[in-house]
Amino acid sequence: MTLVTSLLVADGKDFVSRPVSGLDLTFAGIPGHRHAGATRGADARTPWHKRGTPIANTRQVSIVSVEECAAIAEALGLDYLDPALLGANMVLAGLDGLTQLPLSTRLQFPSGATLFITEPNAPCRQPGRRIAQAHGDPSLEFAFPKRAVGLRGVVALVEREGIVTVGDAVRTILPRYRGERAGRVPA
Numbered sequence: 001m002t003l004v005t006s007l008l009v010a011d012g013k014d015f016v017s018r019p020v021s022g023l024d025l026t027f028a029g030i031p032g033h034r035h036a037g038a039t040r041g042a043d044a045r046t047p048w049h050k051r052g053t054p055i056a057n058t059r060q061v062s063i064v065s066v067e068e069c070a071a072i073a074e075a076l077g078l079d080y081l082d083p084a085l086l087g088a089n090m091v092l093a094g095l096d097g098l099t100q101l102p103l104s105t106r107l108q109f110p111s112g113a114t115l116f117i118t119e120p121n122a123p124c125r126q127p128g129r130r131i132a133q134a135h136g137d138p139s140l141e142f143a144f145p146k147r148a149v150g151l152r153g154v155v156a157l158v159e160r161e162g163i164v165t166v167g168d169a170v171r172t173i174l175p176r177y178r179g180e181r182a183g184r185v186p187a
Contacts, residue, residue, distance in 0.1 A: 002170040004109070005066055006091035008084055010034045015087035016130055022165040023089065025113045025158045029060030030089060036060065045122070057157065058118040063107070064088045064153035065098040075147035076131070076140055085130045088153065092170060099150055104175040106159060113162025121155050123148035 008017035011032045029036040040057040042049035049055055064083050069091070073081035083091045092098065092107075099120050107115045128144030 002095040002172060003093050004090060004164060004166055004168045004170060005093045006083060006088075007164065007166055008089050008091075010087055010089075015126065017084045017087055017089060019084070022163055024163055025061070025115070026161050027158055029057065029158060033089065035062075059121075059155040060158055061089045061115055061156045062087055062121060062153060063090045063092060063098065063115070063117075063156060064121075065095055066091060066093040067096065068098055068151040068153060072144070072148045072151050075151075076143055078131075078135060081131070082134065085134055086127045086153070090164070095170070095172065099153055101154060101172070102175055106173040107156070108160075108171040108173060109162060109164045109168045111162035111164065111168075112160055113158070113164050114160040115156035116159040117154045117156045119155055120150075121152045123152045 007020050007023050009020050009023070009030055009032065010017040011034065013034070015034065023030055028038050035057070037057050037060075039054045040059065042051055042053040042055050044051075046055060064086055069081045069083055069086075073079065101117055103117060103119060105117045107117070123145040125141055125145055128141040131144055132138050132140035
């Protein structure tokens, strides 16, 4: 069973998040969170748009897993990796391969709130810098993006509004169709 073990919000200028007991998910994301909103400015992740151009916000919620954070910590030689240093909003336990879930997977909570996974969250130097500062080891800034590949979690948008609290069970709904082809298509 997958459970919500931590909920966090970054409600200041910094992306590092702080723990909260619950999140009130809206179609704009997490109210007060630095990534809230129906739109966001294009950035390095969307080089096909001029930087700053308003685009749909498909990165409203950042989700990581206890298991993948532990694997990153081990790869970095750390005892523990605080998900707040990653700017995470939600930490799940008991979901093997979170980062490898197919796009369009939905995570549903007891309130009915539903998150729609839009993409894996690529590791970058910004969290690496925070990890390096927290552990007093400058080499971690550059090690993190290399060692966290395939383990950094996912980002999602809010498909259905609702409340999520620590301890909630999570229902994983895989997409029914992923574009597979059964065989040759007749001409």
